[in-house]
Amino acid sequence: MTKHNVCDESDIPVGDKKPFKLGDTKLVVYHLQDGFYATQHSCTHLFAPLGKGKIVEDCQIQCPFHRARFDIRSGDVVEWANFPPGVQLLNGLRGEKSLKTYPVSVENGKVMVEL
Ligand code: FES
Numbered sequence: 001m002t003k004h005n006v007c008d009e010s011d012i013p014v015g016d017k018k019p020f021k022l023g024d025t026k027l028v029v030y031h032l033q034d035g036f037y038a039t040q041h042s043c044t045h046l047f048a049p050l051g052k053g054k055i056v057e058d059c060q061i062q063c064p065f066h067r068a069r070f071d072i073r074s075g076d077v078v079e080w081a082n083f084p085p086g087v088q089l090l091n092g093l094r095g096e097k098s099l100k101t102y103p104v105s106v107e108n109g110k111v112m113v114e115l
Contacts, residue, residue, distance in 0.1 A: 019051030044097035075099035
């Protein structure tokens with residue numbers, strides 16, 4: 001695992017997020033009340049860009065396509081795809097799957113992601 005500097009601490013206000021690309025890996029870095037977190041960029045349902053999603057309940061990312069929600073800290077599914085009505089018919093093919101998460105630290109004001 002190698003640490004990569006993605007941005008300065010002040011680049012992402014609390015409650016916000018930003019997408020990044022490190023080599024071939026796309027990820028989203030989130031700034032929550034208790035610190036920085038990172039997850040994979042594409043939704044595990046049908047690959048929507050979570051960088052365009054919404055942070056809800058202070059600690060969940062909601063997918064912009066079918067509104068699946070994931071816990072940002074663990075990557076766990078909180079609620080699977082549920083919009084528009086009927087999208088659940090796909091669940092046999094695209095069952096619940098957690099997001100990959102990456103360790104994040106802040107060193108001298110620099111946000112570092114381990115890949
Ligand atoms: S692509 Fe994210 S919920 Fe469908």
